[in-house]
Amino acid sequence: xxxxxxxxxxxxxxxxxxxxxxxxxxxxxxxxxxxxxxxxxxxxxxxxxxxxxxxxxxxxxxxxxxxxxxxxxxxxxxxxxxxxxxxxxxxxxxxxxxxxxxxxxxxxxxxxxxxxxxxxxxxxxxxxxxxxxxxxxxxxxxxxxxxxxxxxxxxxxxxxxxxxxxxxxxxxxxxxxxxxxxxxxxxxxxxxxxxxxxxxxxxxxxxxxxxxxxxxxxxxxxxxxxxxxxxxxxxxxxxxxxxxxxxxxxxxxxxxxxxxxxxxxxxxxxxxxxxxxxxxxxxxxxxxxxxxxxxxxxxxxxxxxxxxxxxxxxxxxxxxxxxxxxxxxxxxxxxxxxxxxxxxxxxxxxxxxxxxxxxxxxxxxxxxxxxxxxxxxxxxxxxxxxxxxxxxxxxxxxxxxxxxxxxxxxxxxxxxxxxxxxxxxxxxxxxxxxxxxxxxxxxxxxxxxxxxxxxxx
Numbered sequence: 001x002x003x004x005x006x007x008x009x010x011x012x013x014x015x016x017x018x019x020x021x022x023x024x025x026x027x028x029x030x031x032x033x034x035x036x037x038x039x040x041x042x043x044x045x046x047x048x049x050x051x052x053x054x055x056x057x058x059x060x061x062x063x064x065x066x067x068x069x070x071x072x073x074x075x076x077x078x079x080x081x082x083x084x085x086x087x088x089x090x091x092x093x094x095x096x097x098x099x100x101x102x103x104x105x106x107x108x109x110x111x112x113x114x115x116x117x118x119x120x121x122x123x124x125x126x127x128x129x130x131x132x133x134x135x136x137x138x139x140x141x142x143x144x145x146x147x148x149x150x151x152x153x154x155x156x157x158x159x160x161x162x163x164x165x166x167x168x169x170x171x172x173x174x175x176x177x178x179x180x181x182x183x184x185x186x187x188x189x190x191x192x193x194x195x196x197x198x199x200x201x202x203x204x205x206x207x208x209x210x211x212x213x214x215x216x217x218x219x220x221x222x223x224x225x226x227x228x229x230x231x232x233x234x235x236x237x238x239x240x241x242x243x244x245x246x247x248x249x250x251x252x253x254x255x256x257x258x259x260x261x262x263x264x265x266x267x268x269x270x271x272x273x274x275x276x277x278x279x280x281x282x283x284x285x286x287x288x289x290x291x292x293x294x295x296x297x298x299x300x301x302x303x304x305x306x307x308x309x310x311x312x313x314x315x316x317x318x319x320x321x322x323x324x325x326x327x328x329x330x331x332x333x334x335x336x337x338x339x340x341x342x343x344x345x346x347x348x349x350x351x352x353x354x355x356x357x358x359x360x361x362x363x364x365x366x367x368x369x370x371x372x373x374x375x376x377x378x379x380x381x382x383x384x385x386x387x388x389x390x391x392x393x394x395x396x397x398x399x400x401x402x403x404x405x406x407x408x409x410x411x412x413x414x415x416x417x418x419x420x421x422x423x424x425x426x427x428x429x430x431x432x433x434x435x436x437x438x439x440x441x442x443x444x445x446x447x448x449x450x451x452x453x454x455x456x457x
Contacts, residue, residue, distance in 0.1 A: 101117070308358050365389040370418040
């Protein structure tokens with residue numbers, strides 16, 4: 001097994017003992033653990049991963065799993081299909097994620113699997129040495145990086161062979177309208193990148209990549225497919241402009257790979273097998289692009305889902321039951337005379353839930369029906385009353401009642417609640433591990449495992 005020397009995240013951010021955590025938590029029930037706690041339902045995660053995997057396979061395109069949401073080995077394996085997968089395609093947002101995955105990736109390589117990992121930000125000079133060590137351990141051509149400026153390419157071209165051996169695969173980031181990373185199809189910057197790549201020796205083109213974060217504005221499955229088509233057309237236009245600028249000399253002996261997605265546009269592919277008008281139009285677009293390019297989708301938060309994903313309505317049948325991540329919180333105080341209905345203080349504020357809003361309601365989390373699943377809970381856009389986290393500060397969350405006062409369900413000091421967060425990627429940040437239950441088991445409340453969550457950069 002490959003060993004990384006310092007600095008690497010496993011050394012800089014040591015994890016607690018998984019065995020010790022398991023001995024403390026496994027066998028307990030959710031209600032018996034200290035809050036706040038991060039709870040994963042493995043059955044829901046499996047179901048979400050399988051649903052997207054089945055759609056991608058039916059379309060005959062590739063898939064690259066983004067691991068930034070959960071930052072765990074266990075969920076990464078579920079995303080790629082674990083032992084059944086012959087190809088391991090991943091995108092990571094931190095070097096830490098890649099370094100923590102390294103031992104498993106080395107095992108995958110030893111088993112003859114094709115490993116293809118992408119560092120998902122335009123590469124900064126300070127990251128190159130650590131990335132090069134991973135590339136050395138995995139072998140040439142296995143680890144790729146983003147570029148969207150010629151300065152990045154020139155810096156990579158000059159990296160010494162003892163820092164990063166062999167050729168360095170790069171992915172050109174295309175801006176399809178979200179204006180995060182990337183360059184637009186009609187920009188002089190994209191054309192200059194293509195011209196510089198014509199003369200590079202060590203830096204080799206692996207593909208073009210886009211992320212349409214504005215797809216979270218979707219309000220229906222049809223909307224999500226329109227965003228998907230918009231992104232695909234934009235990425236295709238960027239690829240065609242890029243190849244023209246490089247005099248079509250950058251394709252090598254095969255097709256260039258186009259990688260597109262955010263969870264709404266990637267999961268929208270599940271609608272392409274019935275239930276949505278104009279399915280043929282979207283399928284035809286995908287088939288058209290596949291004639292000249294290799295095509296893959298990428299996504300991350302889909303495996304656990306959250307309130308933002310539900311608000312996007314990217315698939316027809318997604319419900320609260322498809323959220324695999326909940327946060328256990330505890331009632332710290334009750335304020336009976338603040339408003340028409342009491343307000344409740346829970347010890348879970350922005351450092352637990354984050355501060356990212358959800359377009360479908362004015363809150364930061366929704367209290368789930370638990371432990372009594374028949375309890376009323378708030379549903380954005382509907383008439384169902386329930387508690388939400390209506391205000392937050394750093395450690396404090398204020399539950400407010402959404403509904404008529406006479407419908408209010410009282411909560412008491414010391415009572416525990418489960419919260420559905422707005423954005424799972426952010427809500428998990430301050431937790432060192434997930435407590436794992438499995439609703440397919442006889443006791444869905446019993447903790448079955450503990451999954452360590454990677455820290456660091």
